[in-house]
Amino acid sequence: MIAILALAGMLTAAGMTLRWTALAGLPQYDGASDLAIPLMLLKDSGPLREARERAEWEAQQAAKRAAEEAALAAAEPTSEPTPEIAPTPTPQPTPEPTPEPTPEPTPEPTPEPTPEPVAESFFDNTLFIGDSKTDEMRNAVRIGKAQYFCDTNFSVYTIFEKTASDEQFKNAKLDWVLRRWKFDQIYIILGYNECDYPYGGLMDQFDYVVRRVHDAQPDARIILHAVMHASETVSAWQPCYSPESLEHINEGIRALADSYAYTYFVDCNAPFCDENGYLLSYVSMDGEHLLPKYSEQWAEEIRRRAVTD
Amino acid sequence: MSFHSYSFLFLFFPVFFFVYRRIDVRLCAPLLCVGSLAFYAVGVWKTPWQMIPLAVITLLCVLGCALFQKRSRRTKGLLALWIVLTAAPLACVKISGLLPGRALPLPLGLSFYTFQSIALLVYAWHGGVITPIDAAAGVLLFPKLISGPIAEPEELFEAVETPRRNKTRLDAGLEEFIWGLACKVVVADHLAGILGQIRVRGVENVSVPLAWLGVLGYALQLYFDFWGYSRMAVGLGKMLGMRLPKNFDHPYCAKSVAEFWRRWHITLGRWFRTYIYIPLGGSRNGLGRMVLSTFAVWLLTGIWHGAGWNYVLWGMMMFLLIMGERLLYGYALQQLPVLGHVYLPFVIALSWVFFMTGTPAEAAAYFARLFGAGKTVGPGDALKALRACWPYLALGLAGSTPLPPRLWARIRGRGFAWMLLFGLFWVCMYFLATAASDPFLYFSF
Numbered sequence: 136m137i138a139i140l141a142l143a144g145m146l147t148a149a150g151m152t153l154r155w156t157a158l159a160g161l162p163q164y165d166g167a168s169d170l171a172i173p174l175m176l177l178k179d180s181g182p183l184r185e186a187r188e189r190a191e192w193e194a195q196q197a198a199k200r201a202a203e204e205a206a207l208a209a210a211e212p213t214s215e216p217t218p219e220i221a222p223t224p225t226p227q228p229t230p231e232p233t234p235e236p237t238p239e240p241t242p243e244p245t246p247e248p249t250p251e252p253v254a255e256s257f258f259d260n261t262l263f264i265g266d267s268k269t270d271e272m273r274n275a276v277r278i279g280k281a282q283y284f285c286d287t288n289f290s291v292y293t294i295f296e297k298t299a300s301d302e303q304f305k306n307a308k309l310d311w312v313l314r315r316w317k318f319d320q321i322y323i324i325l326g327y328n329e330c331d332y333p334y335g336g337l338m339d340q341f342d343y344v345v346r347r348v349h350d351a352q353p354d355a356r357i358i359l360h361a362v363m364h365a366s367e368t369v370s371a372w373q374p375c376y377s378p379e380s381l382e383h384i385n386e387g388i389r390a391l392a393d394s395y396a397y398t399y400f401v402d403c404n405a406p407f408c409d410e411n412g413y414l415l416s417y418v419s420m421d422g423e424h425l426l427p428k429y430s431e432q433w434a435e436e437i438r439r440r441a442v443t444d
Numbered sequence: 445m446s447f448h449s450y451s452f453l454f455l456f457f458p459v460f461f462f463v464y465r466r467i468d469v470r471l472c473a474p475l476l477c478v479g480s481l482a483f484y485a486v487g488v489w490k491t492p493w494q495m496i497p498l499a500v501i502t503l504l505c506v507l508g509c510a511l512f513q514k515r516s517r518r519t520k521g522l523l524a525l526w527i528v529l530t531a532a533p534l535a536c537v538k539i540s541g542l543l544p545g546r547a548l549p550l551p552l553g554l555s556f557y558t559f560q561s562i563a564l565l566v567y568a569w570h571g572g573v574i575t576p577i578d579a580a581a582g583v584l585l586f587p588k589l590i591s592g593p594i595a596e597p598e599e600l601f602e603a604v605e606t607p608r609r610n611k612t613r614l615d616a617g618l619e620e621f622i623w624g625l626a627c628k629v630v631v632a633d634h635l636a637g638i639l640g641q642i643r644v645r646g647v648e649n650v651s652v653p654l655a656w657l658g659v660l661g662y663a664l665q666l667y668f669d670f671w672g673y674s675r676m677a678v679g680l681g682k683m684l685g686m687r688l689p690k691n692f693d694h695p696y697c698a699k700s701v702a703e704f705w706r707r708w709h710i711t712l713g714r715w716f717r718t719y720i721y722i723p724l725g726g727s728r729n730g731l732g733r734m735v736l737s738t739f740a741v742w743l744l745t746g747i748w749h750g751a752g753w754n755y756v757l758w759g760m761m762m763f764l765l766i767m768g769e770r771l772l773y774g775y776a777l778q779q780l781p782v783l784g785h786v787y788l789p790f791v792i793a794l795s796w797v798f799f800m801t802g803t804p805a806e807a808a809a810y811f812a813r814l815f816g817a818g819k820t821v822g823p824g825d826a827l828k829a830l831r832a833c834w835p836y837l838a839l840g841l842a843g844s845t846p847l848p849p850r851l852w853a854r855i856r857g858r859g860f861a862w863m864l865l866f867g868l869f870w871v872c873m874y875f876l877a878t879a880a881s882d883p884f885l886y887f888s889f
Contacts, residue, residue, distance in 0.1 A: 136614070136618060138866060139866065140454070142870070147454075168450045170450055170454065170873075170877075171873075171877035172877075174873060174874045174877035174878060175877050175878055177874065178874070178877075179878070267644070271644060274645075274825075420646045420806075421644055423644075424644040427646065427649045
């Protein structure tokens with residue numbers, strides 16, 4: 136017992152040191168005890184590697200931007216052009232005020248027709264990046280000839296570090312997949328596994344993933360899919376899975392999608408949730424993953440909400 | 445707070461143990477009461493209302509035992525009243541689960557500390573001498589508070605009043621605790637992934653091989669989860685100088701369902717035999733009374749195991765199998781042990797389908813998948829599951845036999861055996877740190 140406690144003490148000290156140094160800022164270790172941290176790193180130092188990789192990539196991007204700006208500045212001509220004299224404007228007559236029109240009654244809004252799902256072939260050059268929910272959708276139905284980079288526990292923090300397999304690749308990293316093929320559109324369906332991480336850092340990591348995917352595939356549309364909700368039972372067990380918490384993340388994802396010209400936002404939660412935002416009990420057995428029949432319906436909803444412009 | 449949490453292993457228990465070993469033996473029982481209440485309070489701090497039924501039932505037990513110290517008060521009516529009051533919360537929760545949409549939440553450990561209290565009350569009613577502090581400690585004793593074992597009062601008082609706090613007991617307890625931890629964290633938690641995969645797919649959509657793999661995986665998962673917990677409880681008891689009863693004796697090596705239930709959750713079976721089966725007449729008052737007593741035991745056992753009709757159906761399945769063995773084919777099983785060794789694991793594993801699924805409809809769908817009805821989604825799902833968990837299945841199958849304890853007995857006590865245990869403990873800590881560990885399955889019964 137003394138040996139056990141002694142080793143536990145040493146590991147705790149090591150964990151505390153790591154938490155404040157190498158692991159500072161990494162949310163994966165926030166909830167872990169200091170004793171557990173060295174053991175977690177023994178199994179998987181992926182988060183540490185991914186953080187270093189991100190730092191290197193950001194540095195490369197910064198250097199690239201600086202080089203581009205320098206090249207732009209060097210290409211500008213040296214002599215200053217003669218400024219043109221602006222003409223004096225002709226005074227315009229004061230217009231007669233137009234009489235106010237009689238307001239017409241507001242017509243009843245016409246309900247928008249539910250769009251038809253686009254053809255499956257529209258998704259032939261599509262890549263779906265996701266976690267276990269996307270994996271289950273892939274098991275239930277493949278949309279056209281789309282490819283899938285997804286597996287259990289994938290998150291925005293690990294997506295470039297992990298490997299995945301699909302029909303056309305085996306144990307490949309995302310970087311490799313993005314260099315291997317040219318995609319018209321890339322769906323990113325992540326956020327559920329990391330929903331209890333600090334919000335600011337999570338959105339920052341989402342932004343990094345979007346930029347890095349765009350850097351590898353500059354001509355592709357990037358569609359950010361809303362985080363799918365969980366059942367009331369699951370939400371009661373883990374408050375981070377409540378509709379309010381997940382919608383807060385979805386707002387951030389939507390804002391991220393609005394901030395770039397190449398990103399779009401899509402939300403397929405409505406057909407699968409009740410009026411309170413909980414996943415309907417009959418669409419899932421475990422309260423998180425859609426049953427195959429409803430995964431097929433989810434795929435159809437994605438086709439219905441396809442980004443065609 | 446569970447036994448396999450870091451806060452228990454490296455904070456609560458070392459501090460408690462340090463104090464417990466140093467105080468006067470007469471203060472052990474009060475310290476156990478205080479420590480056990482603290483242990484439970486930390487475990488339910490998010491839902492503190494759960495302290496109320498524990499406090500009420502403990503108080504009822506203490507008052508009842510005090511009441512029955514006087515011979516004049518030992519009337520059947522008063523005992524019946526006290527038992528009804530003690531069992532009322534448990535009965536309400538279990539019955540509510542059978543009514544659609546009315547299920548009440550089950551307080552942690554309610555099933556176990558209720559049964560322990562009833563055992564103490566009956567002991568006092570029969571003339572057993574119990575002080576109030578011993579009664580409270582008997583109910584609250586934290587190694588067994590949440591999931592048993594349900595100790596006989598004589599076992600408890602020997603433990604609580606005269607703990608043998610010596611190094612031999614400490615070593616034996618630590619060894620037992622580490623083996624229990626390994627059962628839970630190494631085997632049970634890894635096999636939980638199979639059922640998890642089935643629940644993700646939905647029972648109607650799994651392939652036939654995955655359905656059978658699920659049955660095998662769950663049978664081992666349930667056993668190692670509960671056996672692991674029980675061994676940890678017994679180990680903690682030993683470290684504190686007490687001898688708590690063992691709860692399992694290689695049940696999957698039994699040759700009949702009746703024998704299985706003498707080897708699985710031994711203390712629960714003993715409780716039902718002592719407090720339900722025998723008082724109802726048992727097997728000594730004719731066939732009709734025996735059938736009725738057995739029916740009552742299995743109806744109540746089913747309801748005890750779960751607040752839902754699935755568990756009632758499971759109880760009835762056990763009743764029919766036991767009656768079948770008793771009246772029809774039990775002789776054949778005795779004469780042909782090989783037949784028994786094939787029959788028993790098969791029927792018991794199938795019976796756990798009622799535990800794997802939430803409702804009778806899901807159970808029916810699962811049985812249909814076992815025998816090929818319906819559509820499969822994702823063929824190859826069984827191979828994927830097998831690749832992930834075959835080492836733990838192998839460990840589970842081997843660990844279910846008496847072979848590992850025999851091998852261990854040959855090397856036990858030697859230096860490298862302690863190194864092995866030390867390594868095993870840290871392997872468990874590694875698994876705890878790197879995976880979301882499943883809560884004990886039997887916490888939900």
